[in-house]
Amino acid sequence: MSESVRRVFVVGLGEVGRRLAGALTASGTDVAPVTRQGGWEHLSGDREAPVLVCVREEALSDTVSRLRNVAAERLVFVQNGWIRPLLGGVQGCSRGLIWFTSKGEFFRVLRASVFSGPAAPAVADALKRGGIAAAAIGTEAFAGAEAEKMGFNCVVGLPLAVHALSLGEYLDRNAAEAEAVFSEAAGVTARALGVTPSNDWWPEFLRVAKPLGWVRSAAPKALEFRNGAVARLARERGERTPANERLLKAVGFEI
Numbered sequence: 495m496s497e498s499v500r501r502v503f504v505v506g507l508g509e510v511g512r513r514l515a516g517a518l519t520a521s522g523t524d525v526a527p528v529t530r531q532g533g534w535e536h537l538s539g540d541r542e543a544p545v546l547v548c549v550r551e552e553a554l555s556d557t558v559s560r561l562r563n564v565a566a567e568r569l570v571f572v573q574n575g576w577i578r579p580l581l582g583g584v585q586g587c588s589r590g591l592i593w594f595t596s597k598g599e600f601f602r603v604l605r606a607s608v609f610s611g612p613a614a615p616a617v618a619d620a621l622k623r624g625g626i627a628a629a630a631i632g633t634e635a636f637a638g639a640e641a642e643k644m645g646f647n648c649v650v651g652l653p654l655a656v657h658a659l660s661l662g663e664y665l666d667r668n669a670a671e672a673e674a675v676f677s678e679a680a681g682v683t684a685r686a687l688g689v690t691p692s693n694d695w696w697p698e699f700l701r702v703a704k705p706l707g708w709v710r711s712a713a714p715k716a717l718e719f720r721n722g723a724v725a726r727l728a729r730e731r732g733e734r735t736p737a738n739e740r741l742l743k744a745v746g747f748e749i
Contacts, residue, residue, distance in 0.1 A: 499616045501543040503528055503536075505557060509596040510572060511548035517624030537564050544568055544613040546590075551575045551719040558584060567612040574643050575719025576683065576727065588613040589636060591643045594626065595706055603627055604702040610636035637687040642695045644724065645680030648738060650703070652721045654711040656744045662707025665700070674737035679724045682735060686727055714745050725749045 501524040504515045515525045526543070527533055537545065545564060549557050551573050558580060561569060571581060572590035581587060588611025594603045606627035609618045614630035621628040631639065649672050654664055665672055676696055684691040714721075721738045726749055728735045742749060 499542075499544055499620055500524055501526060501540060502617070502620065503533070503540075503543055503545040505533075505545060505547045505561075506549035506553075508548065508550065510592055511546070513594065513596045513601065513626070514546055514548060514572070514592075514621065517621045517626040519624070521620045521622075521624035523620045523624070534560060537561070541565070542568070544570055544588075544617055546617065547571045547573075549573075551577060551716050554580050570609065570611070570613050570617055573719070574647050575716055576644065576723035577719060587611060588617070589640075590614075590617070591636075591639055593643075593702070595709070597709075602705055604705070608636060608639050634689065638684065638689045638692070641680045641684035641687060641689060641691065642698075644683040644720070645676040645695060646699055646702075648679035648721045648724060649676050649699070650706065650709060651711050652714045652717065652738075652741050652745070654709070655714045656741050659710075660707060661703060661709045665703065665707075671737055675721075675741070678728070678735040678738050679721070682724050682728045682731065682733055685733075686731060714747075717742065717745075717747050722747050722749065 502518050503526045504511050505528040507527055507529060518525050526536060545568050547557060547569060554573060554577060566584050566586040569587040570590055572592055574591055588609060590609040591607060593605045593607045606629045608629055608631050610631050610633055618628040618630040650661055653675060654661060657664055673696055676699060680695055681691045721742055725735045725738050725742055
């Protein structure tokens, strides 16, 4: 796929989708939105344009089914959870991990978002030109980034809901638990993907999380793809994730 694109389809215009679409538009790329209500019929008309899939993890299975007639090398999935089992039938697609926070008017780039796969160079280049730091990386590097991001997502979510604390309060009052949740999630995922966990991941988490101290989570979300997925993956591998398991038990999640 060319390293420059004139058009990108964006499937799902929630917080992530609208920010990516905005950056693509700012780069001079034509953005074709695809929503529940429409736009699907245009996907097969352009056989070259990348398709950024920005729906929530819970909607991904149905979305993958609707995209079955689109060439895999055009598809770019940007969900941050453990979605590999859902993509087993989409060989040759691209992946992205988003490293920005968007909540209403608040928008903060935490570090460069990373992409891997055939469409990665073109998409990363367009986003970078549009004002969102992004980079294309190889398969092994992406596996490490995926494990690191799983640690991030497992801390910034379920623990905040269980303890009814902001992220800043949680890291101040429950530092040991937070590090355990992160280390379990990142470690299990890394080992499952055949990469070595890095000692730098936790200090980097503390650095990028600093501007997000105000973030709260009223209710646990996407546990099937985050903490719950980590606990189940650990059990399949004969490992344990006690910190994550305690938090999951507190909200009645069955592992």
